[in-house]
Amino acid sequence: MINLPRRTMLKAGGAALASAASFQPLWAAQDPDVVVLGAGLAGLNAALLLEQFGLRVRVLEASTRMGGRLHTLDDVPGRPEAGGSQVGAAYARVVSTAQQLGLKLETSARSPLLRDESMVYFINGKRLTRDEWSRSPDNPFPTALRGMPPDRALGRLAGISPLKNISGWADPVNFRYDVPVSGELKAQGLANAALHLLEVNNGYGETLADTSLLNLYYVQTNIGEIVKIKGPVQNIVGGNQRLPEAMAKALKGDVRLNSRATAVDVGAKGVTVECADGTRHRARFVVCALPLPAMRNVRFSPGLPDRHAEAVQQLAYGQVTQFHLEVLKPFWESEGVSPYLWSDGPIERIFPQDAKGNGNAECLTVWINGAGTASWDVLGDADAQQRLMSELARIYPSSLGAVRLARRVAWQQSPLTGGAWANWRPGQISRYAQALGVPHGRLHFAGEHTGRAIRGMEAAMESGERAATEILGLL
Numbered sequence: 001m002i003n004l005p006r007r008t009m010l011k012a013g014g015a016a017l018a019s020a021a022s023f024q025p026l027w028a029a030q031d032p033d034v035v036v037l038g039a040g041l042a043g044l045n046a047a048l049l050l051e052q053f054g055l056r057v058r059v060l061e062a063s064t065r066m067g068g069r070l071h072t073l074d075d076v077p078g079r080p081e082a083g084g085s086q087v088g089a090a091y092a093r094v095v096s097t098a099q100q101l102g103l104k105l106e107t108s109a110r111s112p113l114l115r116d117e118s119m120v121y122f123i124n125g126k127r128l129t130r131d132e133w134s135r136s137p138d139n140p141f142p143t144a145l146r147g148m149p150p151d152r153a154l155g156r157l158a159g160i161s162p163l164k165n166i167s168g169w170a171d172p173v174n175f176r177y178d179v180p181v182s183g184e185l186k187a188q189g190l191a192n193a194a195l196h197l198l199e200v201n202n203g204y205g206e207t208l209a210d211t212s213l214l215n216l217y218y219v220q221t222n223i224g225e226i227v228k229i230k231g232p233v234q235n236i237v238g239g240n241q242r243l244p245e246a247m248a249k250a251l252k253g254d255v256r257l258n259s260r261a262t263a264v265d266v267g268a269k270g271v272t273v274e275c276a277d278g279t280r281h282r283a284r285f286v287v288c289a290l291p292l293p294a295m296r297n298v299r300f301s302p303g304l305p306d307r308h309a310e311a312v313q314q315l316a317y318g319q320v321t322q323f324h325l326e327v328l329k330p331f332w333e334s335e336g337v338s339p340y341l342w343s344d345g346p347i348e349r350i351f352p353q354d355a356k357g358n359g360n361a362e363c364l365t366v367w368i369n370g371a372g373t374a375s376w377d378v379l380g381d382a383d384a385q386q387r388l389m390s391e392l393a394r395i396y397p398s399s400l401g402a403v404r405l406a407r408r409v410a411w412q413q414s415p416l417t418g419g420a421w422a423n424w425r426p427g428q429i430s431r432y433a434q435a436l437g438v439p440h441g442r443l444h445f446a447g448e449h450t451g452r453a454i455r456g457m458e459a460a461m462e463s464g465e466r467a468a469t470e471i472l473g474l475l
């Protein structure tokens with residue numbers, strides 16, 4: 001599972017072998033060596049690696065399930081993923097851990113409903129095919145970008161990434177790009193109508209003024225690295241959440257659900273964690289694998305260093321609200337179109353969930369990004385459902401009565417995640433990127449936001465590996 005430098009392996013392996021003889025538990029025999037906070041991929045990967053090297057580990061997870069931002073909606077037809085869905089060919093740690101735990105991966109099906117040429121555009125209140133949109137007088141984009149959804153055009157308009165490799169995003173030499181992308185776009189003389197459309201569905205900031213050019217380069221370079229490794233996009237058979245579940249099952253130590261850490265006291269000889277249920281957990285080291293917004297609800301003593309503490313409060317997380325609709329009748333067929341949608345209205349995008357790739361979507365996922373989430377998140381379920389159905393019927397008149405709301409997910413509303421992913425605003429990479437993974441005494445940090453070499457699920461795995469290696473290196 002891990003490719004540690006030989007010296008570290010020997011050192012850590014030696015410590016592990018010697019553990020029975022020389023590890024004097026600091027507090028009590030039943031205390032673990034390491035407490036890990038958070039049973040997402042980062043925390044679980046750290047826990048597995050630490051156990052592999054002979055340490056006793058306990059994982060504390062606040063919610064009632066494993067996986068955090070991996071969340072397969074098992075009770076919704078078609079089992080859509082509410083969180084991380086695509087396993088890239090370059091996700092070596094995700095793929096090898098899944099395989100070692102006996103899980104199967106399958107190539108994600110290519111649905112005929114999800115072809116670019118099938119996408120329906122609903123812009124300025126008009127429904128258009130891709131061809132119609134590309135020829136429309138309302139289309140404000142330069143010729144090369146007229147036939148693609150505006151959110152994809154944003155990446156192209158930002159220009160070719162100057163980062164030599166993925167690690168370059170955190171290199172001070174590139175901090176001059178940590179500025180609002182709006183400046184770059186205005187310098188290109190883009191029309192206001194184009195700027196407006198680029199702001200809808202923007203997954204990297206609420207406005208273009210709070211979208212960092214460097215963050216866009218980071219995303220672009222990440223995609224470039226992923227596609228260098230040839231291979232299909234995959235998913236885990238039965239749902240991606242099966243991976244954290246299998247990781248938790250493979251641990252010898254316990255994973256305690258419903259255990260929300262509220263305080264972490266870091267001492268010279270050990271760390272004590274307090275949970276909301278009144279339990280206390282003592283260990284030699286702690287790995288904090290919590291998203292930054294979740295860390296806002298934990299008291300650290302002594303307090304985190306200034307930059308880290310500031311990042312916990314300030315770092316932006318992407319807002320994503322989803323509505324998963326069960327398909328009672330494939331209404332789009334009678335209209336001769338696909339339910340795959342890009343819109344500048346309140347329903348921003350729809351992704352048909354057609355896992356078998358045969359054109360029979362059992363579920364449609366309405367996906368709203370960034371600023372557009374606010375007007376939905378203030379509504380109660382009944383009002384949200386009513387608005388959703390009437391907005392959908394404006395675009396697809398025959399959808400009335402043909403779908404049922406099965407599940408609503410708003411990542412930014414959960415205090416345990418606080419958003420979908422770290423969404424560095426202008427100035428935040430330069431200010432915080434270096435500070436986030438640095439240990440605070442016996443407290444080590446993991447989580448997607450501390451990943452260096454790639455983003456998403458693989459970043460979470462990489463960060464757990466780094467935190468475990470740091471601890472092993474201290475033994």
Ligand SMILES: Cc1cc2nc3c(=O)[nH]c(=O)nc-3n(C[C@H](O)[C@H](O)[C@H](O)COP(=O)(O)OP(=O)(O)OC[C@H]3O[C@@H](n4cnc5c(N)ncnc54)[C@H](O)[C@@H]3O)c2cc1C
Pocket residue numbers: 037038039040041042043060061062063066067068069070082083084085086087259260261262289290291294295298320411415416417419420421446447448449455456457458460
């Ligand atoms: C909508 C969406 C789509 C995505 N798509 C992709 C994709 O296609 N490909 C990709 O690679 N990545 C994708 N990602 C990102 C990927 O899912 C995450 O980067 C990754 O799962 C994060 O793992 P983590 O361990 O860092 O954090 P998390 O999974 O968030 O784990 C943190 C855990 O800590 C727990 N916790 C919080 N507070 C406490 C506390 N006080 N005490 C104890 N436990 C606590 C939480 O409940 C959670 O289980 C997506 C994410 C989202 C939300």
